[in-house]
Amino acid sequence: xxxxxxxxxxxxxxxxxxxxxxxxxxxxxxxxxWNRTASKADALLAAGAQLQPSPAELVRTSQVIGLxxxxxxxxxxxxxxPEGLLAGLEKGQVIVDFSSISPKAxxxxxxxxxxxxxxxxxxxxxxxxxxxxxxxxxxxxGGNQATIERLEPFFAPLARQxxxxxxxxxxxxxxxxxxxxxxxxxxVIAEMLALAEAAGIEAEQLPKAFAGGFADxxxxxxxAPRMAVSEFSNPKWTVKTLLKxxxxxxxxxxxxxxxxPMSSLAAxxxxxxxxxxxxxxxPATLVDLYRQEKP
Numbered sequence: 001x002x003x004x005x006x007x008x009x010x011x012x013x014x015x016x017x018x019x020x021x022x023x024x025x026x027x028x029x030x031x032x033x034w035n036r037t038a039s040k041a042d043a044l045l046a047a048g049a050q051l052q053p054s055p056a057e058l059v060r061t062s063q064v065i066g067l068x069x070x071x072x073x074x075x076x077x078x079x080x081x082p083e084g085l086l087a088g089l090e091k092g093q094v095i096v097d098f099s100s101i102s103p104k105a106x107x108x109x110x111x112x113x114x115x116x117x118x119x120x121x122x123x124x125x126x127x128x129x130x131x132x133x134x135x136x137x138x139x140x141x142g143g144n145q146a147t148i149e150r151l152e153p154f155f156a157p158l159a160r161q162x163x164x165x166x167x168x169x170x171x172x173x174x175x176x177x178x179x180x181x182x183x184x185x186x187x188v189i190a191e192m193l194a195l196a197e198a199a200g201i202e203a204e205q206l207p208k209a210f211a212g213g214f215a216d217x218x219x220x221x222x223x224a225p226r227m228a229v230s231e232f233s234n235p236k237w238t239v240k241t242l243l244k245x246x247x248x249x250x251x252x253x254x255x256x257x258x259x260x261p262m263s264s265l266a267a268x269x270x271x272x273x274x275x276x277x278x279x280x281x282x283p284a285t286l287v288d289l290y291r292q293e294k295p
Contacts, residue, residue, distance in 0.1 A: 005153050006030055009062030011055060011078060012099070013040040015236060016125065017068035019132040020098070020158055025049060027157040034058045055081070059088030064154055065095045071244060072101040079109060091117030094147060096154070098139075100124045100179070100245055103169035103252060106142070110168040119147050120168060124175035125159070126182075128222075129236040136160045140178070142170035176252055179245035183266045185219045186242070186283045193227050194290030204228035226284035235282035242283060243270040 006029065010021050013035040021044050025031050031049040033041050034057075041051050052058040055078050059065055065085065069075060075097060079085045085095065095113055097106070097120065110120035121143035131137040137159045141148050148164050155162045165174045196203045207224045210216050226232065246267040253260045269289060278285050 005064055005151070007032065007061065007063045008154065009033070009052070009058040009065040010068070011035065011058065011065070012068035012070075013044065014068065014070075015129050016098070016132045017066075018044065019129065020066070020068065020137075021049065022047065023132075023135050023157040024154075029154075029157075032058050032061050054083040055085050056083040056088035059085055059090075059093065063093060064151065065093065066098060066154075067095065068098040071099070072105045075099055075101055075109065076105065079112060086112060086116065089113060089116040089118050093118040094121060094151065095119070096121045096123050096151065098123050098125050100175050100241075100248070101172060102248060103142075103172040103176070104255065106172050107169045110143075119144060121147060121151065122169060122171035123155075123162075124171055124178075126175070126178050127160075131160075132158070139163070140165055140171040140174035142166055142168050142172065142174075172248075173252065176245060176249045179242065180249050180260070180263045180266075182219055183242045183246055183270070184262050185217060186223055187266050187269055187286055189220055189223050190227060190284075190287040191290050193224055194287055194292075197228075198292065223284050226282065227287040230287075232282045232285050235280075235284075237283060238280050239270055239273050239283055239285065240279045243267060243274065243279070246270065 008024055008029045009032045010017065011034050013021065013033060021031060021033060025047050032052050033044055033049045034052045034055055035041050038051065045051055052061060067075060106122045113120050121141055123139050123141045125137040125139050127137040135157050139155060139159045139162045141162060141164045145164060165171060193203050196206060207221050210220060246263055249260055249263050250267065273286060273289060
């Protein structure tokens with residue numbers, strides 16, 4: 001850990017943000033936190049974090065500020081609200097946005113903080129809650145190369161790999177691509193498993209049967225066992241999150257005049273799941289889109 005990265009601020013203490021903060025604390029960082037629902041900080045405060053009264057005050061007490069919030073609108077509000085990030089930001093500080101948001105908006109946010117002499121690094125993550133808990137996330141970075149290298153001690157407790165994929169906004173483009181693959185994969189796994197069930201095989205054996213082959217994947221090993229036994233409790237991610245990211249993909253495709261028919265179909269199917277009242281549920285529930293009612 002370097003002197004310039006000792007004091008970290010972190011906003012967004014949800015499923016991903018909270019374990020990321022625990023990792024930072026366990027590696028000796030001084031951690032300032034803020035969350036819209038302050039009670040979500042209780043476990044972190046017990047572990048040594050300091051709760052700040054506003055985003056602006058968090059910025060004033062930190063050198064690097066990490067964000068891990070729901071969507072583009074949430075990031076915009078954090079920046080521009082009274083006593084928001086911009087109110088406290090000073091020259092030389094860095095905002096690292098782990099959220100999955102619009103690349104276009106990301107570039108605009110970077111321009112806003114640059115007027116303060118600060119920098120923005122978009123650093124969306126993949127690996128889910130287990131990856132956050134174990135420090136095994138994959139981080140996709142957009143921004144200045146030298147700045148990303150300077151952030152290495154900050155990223156080290158969080159990630160198994162950090163990849164710069166281009167200038168500001170590029171990390172968000174990479175994350176959209178990641179989510180296109182994950183979403184379409186989840187739906188094909190659901191379709192395949194429902195078909196296998198209908199054909200009468202022991203569908204719960206399929207993850208083991210496919211392990212190590214070309215069809216194997218982390219989504220298969222995570223989702224298929226839950227789908228096979230209809231175990232949908234305690235979701236670590238939701239249909240809502242995937243649908244949000246597929247909408248980002250649609251927006252990006254429109255901006256770039258590109259066609260994304262598979263991802264568009266995936267979004268349509270997930271909207272069907274949302275219409276069934278299952279937007280906040282585990283993506284494993286997508287198997288029920290394909291299951292036929294038994295007579």
